[in-house]
Amino acid sequence: MKTLWTAAIVAAALAVPAAVQAHTALRSSNPASGSVLTQSPPVLTLTFLEPASLTSLTLVTAAGERQLPFKPAGKALVFNAPQPGFVRGRNEVRWRALSRDGHVVEGSIIIVLRAPKP
Secondary structure: HHHHHHHHHHHHHHHHHHHHOOOOOEEEEEEEOOOOOOOOEEEEEEEEEEEEEEEEEEEEEEOEEEEOEEEEOEEEEEEEOOOOOOEEEEEEEEEEEEEOOEEEEEEEEEEEEEEOOO
């Protein structure tokens, strides 16, 4: 009986770290990070590996920073930011989210906007 009890405790202890480390990550963005565009897209889409709660989406350019509105407001796999308003040059979009286990995850994507070729 003692061996069975010990095995149950060990199994439970090993299961906890797997659940604790269930942080999500960004699967993709559209446009993709590293894209070079000639005009700002009508929508920026972020797709996560598992449902997350996006808490912040900030556009950083040479002119400064501004918050981008996004939908949905709750947990989801996909979030859309309509009319992100990228400007000529480097556009960094910094995101922050809460993963399923409540941990904060964050990252950024870079989009370059250049003038169209004549």
